[in-house]
Amino acid sequence: MFQDTTRVDAVMTRCPVIPVLVVNDAALARPMAEALVAGGLTTLEVTLRTPCALDVIREMSKVEGALVGAGTVLNADDLARSVEAGARFIVSPGLTEGVAQAAVRHDVPLLPGIANAGDIMRGLDLGLTRFKFFPATVNGGLPALKALAAVFGQVRFCPTGGITEETAPEWLAHPAVACVGGSWLTSGAFDAGAIERRATVAATLGS
Numbered sequence: 001m002f003q004d005t006t007r008v009d010a011v012m013t014r015c016p017v018i019p020v021l022v023v024n025d026a027a028l029a030r031p032m033a034e035a036l037v038a039g040g041l042t043t044l045e046v047t048l049r050t051p052c053a054l055d056v057i058r059e060m061s062k063v064e065g066a067l068v069g070a071g072t073v074l075n076a077d078d079l080a081r082s083v084e085a086g087a088r089f090i091v092s093p094g095l096t097e098g099v100a101q102a103a104v105r106h107d108v109p110l111l112p113g114i115a116n117a118g119d120i121m122r123g124l125d126l127g128l129t130r131f132k133f134f135p136a137t138v139n140g141g142l143p144a145l146k147a148l149a150a151v152f153g154q155v156r157f158c159p160t161g162g163i164t165e166e167t168a169p170e171w172l173a174h175p176a177v178a179c180v181g182g183s184w185l186t187s188g189a190f191d192a193g194a195i196e197r198r199a200t201v202a203a204t205l206g207s
Protein backbone atom coordinates (compact mmCIF):
# COMPACT_ATOMS: atom_id res chain seq x y z
CA MET A 1 0.00 0.00 0.00
CA PHE A 2 1.23 3.49 -0.76
CA GLN A 3 0.20 6.78 0.74
CA ASP A 4 0.39 10.03 -1.21
CA THR A 5 2.49 11.90 1.35
CA THR A 6 1.92 15.22 -0.39
CA ARG A 7 -1.79 15.13 0.38
CA VAL A 8 -1.30 14.30 4.07
CA ASP A 9 1.39 16.96 4.32
CA ALA A 10 -1.03 19.49 2.85
CA VAL A 11 -3.43 18.71 5.72
CA MET A 12 -0.69 18.83 8.35
CA THR A 13 1.08 21.99 7.24
CA ARG A 14 -1.88 24.31 6.60
CA CYS A 15 -1.91 25.43 10.24
CA PRO A 16 0.33 24.72 13.24
CA VAL A 17 -2.63 23.54 15.33
CA ILE A 18 -5.49 21.19 14.42
CA PRO A 19 -8.43 21.80 16.75
CA VAL A 20 -9.82 18.47 17.99
CA LEU A 21 -13.56 19.07 18.24
CA VAL A 22 -16.13 17.25 20.34
CA VAL A 23 -19.43 18.84 19.34
CA ASN A 24 -22.65 17.85 21.09
CA ASP A 25 -25.01 20.18 19.24
CA ALA A 26 -25.02 20.36 15.43
CA ALA A 27 -26.44 23.89 15.67
CA LEU A 28 -23.07 25.01 17.05
CA ALA A 29 -21.12 23.51 14.16
CA ARG A 30 -21.20 26.48 11.82
CA PRO A 31 -20.57 29.25 14.35
CA MET A 32 -17.75 27.18 15.88
CA ALA A 33 -16.10 26.55 12.51
CA GLU A 34 -16.56 30.20 11.52
CA ALA A 35 -14.87 31.37 14.74
CA LEU A 36 -11.93 28.99 14.24
CA VAL A 37 -11.50 30.00 10.59
CA ALA A 38 -11.79 33.70 11.49
CA GLY A 39 -8.93 33.19 13.95
CA GLY A 40 -6.83 31.52 11.25
CA LEU A 41 -7.30 27.83 12.07
CA THR A 42 -8.78 26.26 8.97
CA THR A 43 -8.03 22.55 9.44
CA LEU A 44 -10.75 21.11 11.69
CA GLU A 45 -10.94 17.61 13.15
CA VAL A 46 -14.47 16.59 14.16
CA THR A 47 -14.34 13.58 16.47
CA LEU A 48 -16.91 10.83 15.95
CA ARG A 49 -17.56 10.85 19.66
CA THR A 50 -20.98 12.46 19.63
CA PRO A 51 -24.18 11.23 17.98
CA CYS A 52 -24.35 14.34 15.78
CA ALA A 53 -20.71 14.19 14.59
CA LEU A 54 -21.56 13.39 10.96
CA ASP A 55 -24.02 16.29 10.83
CA VAL A 56 -21.30 18.49 12.32
CA ILE A 57 -18.92 17.44 9.52
CA ARG A 58 -21.63 18.30 6.95
CA GLU A 59 -22.32 21.70 8.50
CA MET A 60 -18.69 22.68 9.06
CA SER A 61 -17.85 21.71 5.49
CA LYS A 62 -20.12 24.54 4.30
CA VAL A 63 -17.89 27.14 5.98
CA GLU A 64 -15.69 28.86 3.45
CA GLY A 65 -12.01 28.14 3.99
CA ALA A 66 -12.55 25.21 6.33
CA LEU A 67 -10.86 21.87 5.63
CA VAL A 68 -12.93 19.45 7.67
CA GLY A 69 -11.84 15.95 8.65
CA ALA A 70 -13.05 13.22 10.96
CA GLY A 71 -11.32 12.10 14.15
CA THR A 72 -11.76 9.11 16.46
CA VAL A 73 -12.23 6.97 13.35
CA LEU A 74 -12.00 3.43 14.72
CA ASN A 75 -12.77 1.19 11.74
CA ALA A 76 -13.55 1.04 8.03
CA ASP A 77 -17.26 1.74 8.60
CA ASP A 78 -16.50 4.92 10.54
CA LEU A 79 -14.19 5.98 7.74
CA ALA A 80 -16.77 5.32 5.01
CA ARG A 81 -19.49 7.24 6.90
CA SER A 82 -17.11 10.14 7.49
CA VAL A 83 -16.12 10.41 3.84
CA GLU A 84 -19.78 10.18 2.85
CA ALA A 85 -20.50 13.12 5.21
CA GLY A 86 -17.75 15.15 3.52
CA ALA A 87 -14.64 14.50 5.62
CA ARG A 88 -11.55 15.39 3.60
CA PHE A 89 -9.06 13.74 5.93
CA ILE A 90 -9.20 11.01 8.56
CA VAL A 91 -7.57 10.84 11.98
CA SER A 92 -7.60 7.68 14.09
CA PRO A 93 -6.32 7.18 17.63
CA GLY A 94 -4.44 4.03 16.61
CA LEU A 95 -3.24 2.20 13.52
CA THR A 96 -5.12 -0.76 12.10
CA GLU A 97 -4.79 -2.39 8.71
CA GLY A 98 -8.57 -2.09 8.29
CA VAL A 99 -8.55 1.69 8.61
CA ALA A 100 -5.40 2.02 6.48
CA GLN A 101 -6.93 -0.07 3.68
CA ALA A 102 -10.22 1.83 3.85
CA ALA A 103 -8.34 5.13 3.48
CA VAL A 104 -6.73 3.84 0.29
CA ARG A 105 -10.10 2.55 -1.03
CA HIS A 106 -11.77 5.90 -0.35
CA ASP A 107 -8.73 7.85 -1.55
CA VAL A 108 -8.63 10.03 1.56
CA PRO A 109 -5.54 11.23 3.49
CA LEU A 110 -5.07 9.32 6.76
CA LEU A 111 -3.31 10.38 9.94
CA PRO A 112 -3.30 7.27 12.13
CA GLY A 113 -2.25 7.26 15.77
CA ILE A 114 1.01 5.64 16.86
CA ALA A 115 2.42 5.26 20.36
CA ASN A 116 5.72 3.43 19.89
CA ALA A 117 8.36 2.14 17.46
CA GLY A 118 6.40 -1.03 16.66
CA ASP A 119 3.35 1.00 15.63
CA ILE A 120 5.51 3.15 13.35
CA MET A 121 7.08 0.07 11.78
CA ARG A 122 3.63 -1.40 11.05
CA GLY A 123 2.72 1.95 9.51
CA LEU A 124 5.85 1.99 7.35
CA ASP A 125 4.99 -1.53 6.17
CA LEU A 126 1.62 -0.14 5.05
CA GLY A 127 3.31 2.73 3.21
CA LEU A 128 2.52 5.37 5.84
CA THR A 129 5.00 7.98 7.07
CA ARG A 130 2.74 10.59 8.73
CA PHE A 131 1.31 9.82 12.16
CA LYS A 132 -0.54 11.26 15.09
CA PHE A 133 1.60 10.71 18.23
CA PHE A 134 -1.07 9.78 20.75
CA PRO A 135 -1.57 10.25 23.64
CA ALA A 136 1.43 12.55 23.39
CA THR A 137 2.11 13.83 26.90
CA VAL A 138 1.37 10.68 28.91
CA ASN A 139 3.22 8.63 26.35
CA GLY A 140 6.59 10.08 27.18
CA GLY A 141 6.06 13.61 25.94
CA LEU A 142 8.62 15.44 23.86
CA PRO A 143 11.56 13.24 25.02
CA ALA A 144 9.75 10.18 23.64
CA LEU A 145 8.98 11.92 20.36
CA LYS A 146 12.62 13.00 20.02
CA ALA A 147 13.78 9.41 20.54
CA LEU A 148 11.34 8.08 17.93
CA ALA A 149 12.14 10.84 15.44
CA ALA A 150 15.86 10.08 15.73
CA VAL A 151 15.24 6.51 14.55
CA PHE A 152 12.58 7.19 11.92
CA GLY A 153 14.04 10.13 10.02
CA GLN A 154 11.45 10.10 7.24
CA VAL A 155 8.47 10.27 9.60
CA ARG A 156 6.50 13.42 10.52
CA PHE A 157 4.18 13.70 13.49
CA CYS A 158 1.10 15.44 14.78
CA PRO A 159 1.39 15.04 18.56
CA THR A 160 -2.03 15.12 20.25
CA GLY A 161 -3.23 14.58 23.80
CA GLY A 162 -2.45 16.85 26.70
CA ILE A 163 -0.97 19.65 24.59
CA THR A 164 -1.86 23.23 25.52
CA GLU A 165 -1.38 26.73 24.14
CA GLU A 166 1.59 27.03 26.53
CA THR A 167 3.30 23.75 25.59
CA ALA A 168 2.52 23.66 21.85
CA PRO A 169 5.52 25.85 20.87
CA GLU A 170 8.09 23.42 22.32
CA TRP A 171 6.54 20.56 20.32
CA LEU A 172 6.33 22.65 17.15
CA ALA A 173 10.00 23.57 17.48
CA HIS A 174 11.00 19.96 16.72
CA PRO A 175 11.64 19.47 12.99
CA ALA A 176 9.72 16.17 12.89
CA VAL A 177 6.57 17.85 14.20
CA ALA A 178 4.42 19.17 11.36
CA CYS A 179 1.54 20.31 13.58
CA VAL A 180 -0.10 19.53 16.92
CA GLY A 181 -3.67 18.63 17.78
CA GLY A 182 -5.60 19.82 20.80
CA SER A 183 -9.01 20.42 22.27
CA TRP A 184 -8.18 23.61 24.14
CA LEU A 185 -9.53 25.87 21.38
CA THR A 186 -13.15 25.02 22.09
CA SER A 187 -13.09 23.79 25.70
CA GLY A 188 -15.78 25.08 28.05
CA ALA A 189 -19.18 26.51 27.19
CA PHE A 190 -19.51 27.69 23.59
CA ASP A 191 -18.18 31.22 23.22
CA ALA A 192 -17.44 32.30 19.65
CA GLY A 193 -15.35 35.29 20.75
CA ALA A 194 -13.16 33.20 23.03
CA ILE A 195 -12.72 30.54 20.35
CA GLU A 196 -11.65 33.13 17.79
CA ARG A 197 -9.21 34.69 20.25
CA ARG A 198 -7.65 31.31 21.10
CA ALA A 199 -7.49 30.40 17.40
CA THR A 200 -5.75 33.67 16.61
CA VAL A 201 -3.03 32.85 19.13
CA ALA A 202 -2.76 29.22 17.99
CA ALA A 203 -2.49 30.15 14.31
CA THR A 204 0.83 31.90 14.90
CA LEU A 205 2.39 29.32 17.24
CA GLY A 206 5.67 27.90 16.06
CA SER A 207 6.31 30.66 13.53
Ligand SMILES: O=C(O)C(=O)C[C@H](O)[C@H](O)COP(=O)(O)O
Binds near residue numbers: 071
Ligand atom coordinates in the same frame (compact mmCIF):
# COMPACT_ATOMS: atom_id res chain seq x y z
O1 LIG B 1 -10.65 11.38 19.96
C1 LIG B 1 -9.53 11.33 19.51
O2 LIG B 1 -9.26 10.69 18.49
C2 LIG B 1 -8.47 12.09 20.15
O3 LIG B 1 -7.65 12.66 19.49
C3 LIG B 1 -8.44 12.16 21.63
C4 LIG B 1 -8.44 13.55 22.20
O4 LIG B 1 -9.59 14.25 21.85
C5 LIG B 1 -7.26 14.38 21.77
O5 LIG B 1 -6.13 13.68 22.16
C6 LIG B 1 -7.29 15.74 22.34
O6 LIG B 1 -6.73 15.69 23.58
P1 LIG B 1 -6.67 16.96 24.52
O7 LIG B 1 -6.19 18.11 23.71
O8 LIG B 1 -5.71 16.54 25.60
O9 LIG B 1 -8.06 17.15 25.05
